[in-house]
Amino acid sequence: MAKRITIDPITRIEGHLRIDCEIEGGKVTNAWSSGQMWRGIELILQGRDPREAWIFAQRICGV
Amino acid sequence: MTTDDFKGIKARLGDISRRDFMRYCSIMAGALGLSTGLAPRIAQAIADPKRRPPVIWLHGQECTGCTETLLRPSHPSLDSLILDIISLDYHETLCAGAGQQAEASLAQSMRENAGKYVLIIEGAIPVKDNGIYCKIGGKTFLSLVEEVAAQAGAIIAIGSCAAWGGIPSAHPNPTGATSAPEVLKGKTVVTLPGCPPNPYNLLSTVVHVLSFGKLPKLDSLGRPTFAYGRLIHENCERRPHFDAGRFAEKFGDEGHRLGYCLYKLGCKGPVTHANCPEIQFNDLGGGTWPVGTGHPCFGCAEKGVGFTIPMFTQVEVLSPTPFARQAPIIPERPVPVSPITAALAGGALGLAIGASAVALRKLKDSPDDPDHPVKED
Numbered sequence: 202m203a204k205r206i207t208i209d210p211i212t213r214i215e216g217h218l219r220i221d222c223e224i225e226g227g228k229v230t231n232a233w234s235s236g237q238m239w240r241g242i243e244l245i246l247q248g249r250d251p252r253e254a255w256i257f258a259q260r261i262c263g264v
Numbered sequence: 265m266t267t268d269d270f271k272g273i274k275a276r277l278g279d280i281s282r283r284d285f286m287r288y289c290s291i292m293a294g295a296l297g298l299s300t301g302l303a304p305r306i307a308q309a310i311a312d313p314k315r316r317p318p319v320i321w322l323h324g325q326e327c328t329g330c331t332e333t334l335l336r337p338s339h340p341s342l343d344s345l346i347l348d349i350i351s352l353d354y355h356e357t358l359c360a361g362a363g364q365q366a367e368a369s370l371a372q373s374m375r376e377n378a379g380k381y382v383l384i385i386e387g388a389i390p391v392k393d394n395g396i397y398c399k400i401g402g403k404t405f406l407s408l409v410e411e412v413a414a415q416a417g418a419i420i421a422i423g424s425c426a427a428w429g430g431i432p433s434a435h436p437n438p439t440g441a442t443s444a445p446e447v448l449k450g451k452t453v454v455t456l457p458g459c460p461p462n463p464y465n466l467l468s469t470v471v472h473v474l475s476f477g478k479l480p481k482l483d484s485l486g487r488p489t490f491a492y493g494r495l496i497h498e499n500c501e502r503r504p505h506f507d508a509g510r511f512a513e514k515f516g517d518e519g520h521r522l523g524y525c526l527y528k529l530g531c532k533g534p535v536t537h538a539n540c541p542e543i544q545f546n547d548l549g550g551g552t553w554p555v556g557t558g559h560p561c562f563g564c565a566e567k568g569v570g571f572t573i574p575m576f577t578q579v580e581v582l583s584p585t586p587f588a589r590q591a592p593i594i595p596e597r598p599v600p601v602s603p604i605t606a607a608l609a610g611g612a613l614g615l616a617i618g619a620s621a622v623a624l625r626k627l628k629d630s631p632d633d634p635d636h637p638v639k640e641d
Contacts, residue, residue: 208363209401212356215328217400238398238405240325240390240431241438253575256562260431260459263329 203230209237215264273311295468295543296480297490309474310349317474318373318381320412321355324398324405325432325441326387330423331357333460336546346467349474350382356400367401374415382470383416385409385444388425388432392440406447413448418479420454421445421486422466427455428485428567435572445486454479455486457538459564464543465491485567487537495583496533496561499541501551502526526555530576532563534583540565 202225209219217237223230246257270282289303289310309315321331334346352358353373359366373381387405390397395406403411413419421444424430432441445453456465469488472480480488497503505511505525512520512529520526527534533555540561544553554561563569573579 210356210362210366212359212362212366215357217323217356217398219399237400238325239439240397240441242431244436244438245431245434250574250576253562256571256575257431257434260327260329263327263332263460 215262270311292468292471295464295490296472297493302475306471306475310471315474316349316351317417317470318353318377319350319355319384320353320370320373320381320416321384321386322405322408322412323356323400324385324387324389324409324426325439326423326425327431328357328386329460330386331355333545334463334466346463346470349470353377353381363401370412374412378415380417381415382418382420382473383412384420384422384466385426386422388429388441388443389447390432390439391442391447392438397439409444409447413451418454418473419444419448419451420456420466420469422456423461424457424459424564424567424570427457427487430457430459431571433571452479452482453486454482454488456491457487457565457567458540459570461565462491462538462540462543462545465539491539492537492565494537494539496536496538496540496555497581498583499539500533500555501541502555520558523558526558526560527581528578529560530562530574530578531555531560532566532569532573532579533561534581535569535579536561536563536566538565 203223204225206222206224207219208222211218211220219235219237221233221235223232242257242261246254249257270285273285274280274282286303286307289307290300292306293300293303323331354366354370356366359369361369387398389395389406389409391406395404398405400408421427425432425441426444428443428445429437429441432439433443443455445455454469456469458465465488468490469480472478472488480490483489483492497506500506502523502525505523506527510519510522510524512524512526514520515529520529525531540553541555544550544556546552551557560575562575563573564571569579
């Protein structure tokens with residue numbers, strides 16, 4: 202029977218990350234990473250003046 | 265402050281002289297709009313390690329730029345000073361532990377410091393679809409903010425996202441991104457908008473609380489008036505160009521290269537409240553802020569302006585120049601250069617070069633100076 206470990210939040214990074222691992226016999230047999238935050242910047246950018254796209258896109262990550 | 269008090273500061277902050285530290289406290293008093301005579305009281309508050317307030321820092325819909333601006337200044341003691349005068353119990357980007365360990369330190373700080381801790385919120389709070397667009401440790405950020413705020417002694421919303429919604433709340437606001445003051449209606453929330461906000465405004469707010477036991481004076485939007493009481497336009501280094509009617513008309517033109525006012529390029533300084541022109545960024549000296557580098561302000565700190573009014577759209581000026589009505593002004597504008605005048609100037613330059621060539625030849629033809637005979641090779 203596989204054991205499942207969830208680490209949420211992953212710290213010391215920018216953003217909200219969650220890692221799920223499945224462990225069998227002391228080895229990781231399967232793993233998933235998932236972003237836990239969504240702002241929809243793709244949708245916010247639609248229809249804007251392309252000359253100001255950088256204002257938004259630049260702020261996807263501030264690190 | 266006694267020498268013994270200062271020894272404690274030195275041990276905590278590293279290589280800093282007493283004189284520099286006191287000067288720093290005086291600057292801080294000035295930044296807060298207080299008399300520099302209050303500097304010793306500020307120094308005393310910073311020196312007392314017993315006063316360190318526990319701080320819980322939560323991240324929502326953000327880019328961590330607010331945290332970065334706090335950690336990146338080149339000033340040797342700013343980040344250490346901030347991290348030294350507070351006890352940062354929970355901060356996702358800086359936590360040593362992860363997962364359950366991190367969540368345990370949050371729960372412990374809330375339990376031990378109930379009613380006393382300072383909650384700092386970075387990022388907007390998505391409320392659409394019951395807040396599923398931001399989750400931490402399986403909880404929605406919305407529920408986490410409400411839970412942590414319930415026992416907080418003071419709440420600070422840092423950055424535009426937390427202060428008024430910022431980028432995530434820009435049209436069409438896909439996730440229902442909401443500011444901290446709107447989610448926490450009825451509670452006092454200090455807002456420090458800006459994208460990024462200036463770290464000195466956070467430091468000054470915290471130092472004010474430590475020194476005087478109360479929050480600095482706030483406006484109706486929760487912004488400290490020492491930092492957000494004036495429009496950028498009022499203290500802009502390029503304001504004299506605005507008053508004199510000297511504008512950059514497009515990027516790279518002569519007016520732009522000469523450092524003229526950027527209003528016609530869409531500068532939002534006339535409608536944005538912030539102290540960017542006074543304290544600037546990154547401790548790099550004069551000119552390190554958007555207008556100083558030649559780019560119009562886009563109003564990142566002001567709700568309804570930043571990420572809302574298009575960057576190249578001109579705004580109405582909220583604080584017109586009174587002198588224009590009181591005294592006659594002769595606007596001094598650069599004389600436009602037409603192709604004909606350029607050609608004439610070029611011709612004149614050609615004549616001048618020709619004339620100097622003739623003069624040189626004449627010099628060579630003149631009799632040799634007996635005191636400085638020219639040697640023949």
